[in-house]
Amino acid sequence: MAVSQGAIMAEDGKETLPTSEESLLSSLFTEIFTSPLNLFLLGVCALLIYKIFRPSDGIGAASGPVEPPVPKMKRQDMTLEQLKQYDGSGEHGRVCVAVNGKIFDVTRGKKFYGPGGPYAAFAGRDATRALATFSVNDVKEEYDDLSDLSSMQMDSVREWEMQFTEKYDYIGKFLKAGEQPTEYSDEEDAKDTKTKKDD
Structure with a gap:
C-alpha cells in the first residue's frame, strides 16, 4: 500500500494525516535549516559556544605573557x-x-x-x-x-x-x-625526571 506524502502510518496500519502541531513543527524545522541566513547564524552561535567552552591552551593574546618554564628543583628534604x-x-x-x-x-x-x-x-x-x-x-x-x-x-x-x-x-x-635529611644522588633526580616523562 502506497503512503502519500505528508501522511503518517498509524499503529493499526492505517494512513493518517499529521496533526496541525506536527505539520507546524515540520515546516518550522524545514524553514530554519534551509534558510542561508539561519544557517549562518547557527554557525556563528556554534562558534561562540565552542570558544566559551573549549579548554584554555594558553595560546592567544588574551592569555597574557607566557612565563618561561622553571627548571626542576634538586631532590632534597626540608625542615x-x-x-x-x-x-x-x-x-x-x-x-x-x-x-x-x-x-x-x-x-x-x-x-x-x-x-x-x-x-x-x-x-x-x-x-x-x-x-x-x-x-x-x-x-x-x-x-x-x-x-x-x-x-x-x-x-x-x-x-x-x-x-x-x-x-x-x-x-x-x-x-x-633535628631529623637528618637524606642524601640524594643525581641518578635519583634523573630517574624521577624519566618516570614523570613516561607517565
Whole structure:
C-alpha cells in the first residue's frame, strides 16, 4: 500500500494525516535549516559556544605573557624553616608545599599557591591539616604530627597526597626538627625526571 506524502502510518496500519502541531513543527524545522541566513547564524552561535567552552591552551593574546618554564628543583628534604623560603616571594619565585610528610614543588600552580592566590597560606608550609579540615587558615607554624586527625580526615589527606603526586614534582621528605635529611644522588633526580616523562 502506497503512503502519500505528508501522511503518517498509524499503529493499526492505517494512513493518517499529521496533526496541525506536527505539520507546524515540520515546516518550522524545514524553514530554519534551509534558510542561508539561519544557517549562518547557527554557525556563528556554534562558534561562540565552542570558544566559551573549549579548554584554555594558553595560546592567544588574551592569555597574557607566557612565563618561561622553571627548571626542576634538586631532590632534597626540608625542615619547616627551610620550606618557608619557598613561599613564592623569593627571587627564585618557587613555591613548595608539604602534604602528609612529602614536599612538592607547586610553582606551576603559582596562580593558586603563590602570593595573592587563593591558597597562598599553603606556600612554604605544611598544608596537611588545612587539607584534612577543609580550612585554608588551619596551617600550623610548627611541625604538626597530625596525631589528632580522625581516620576520615587522614583518608582525605591521602587523597590529597595522591593528587599532588600526580600533578606536581616530588622534592623530598618534610623533616621534624633535628631529623637528618637524606642524601640524594643525581641518578635519583634523573630517574624521577624519566618516570614523570613516561607517565
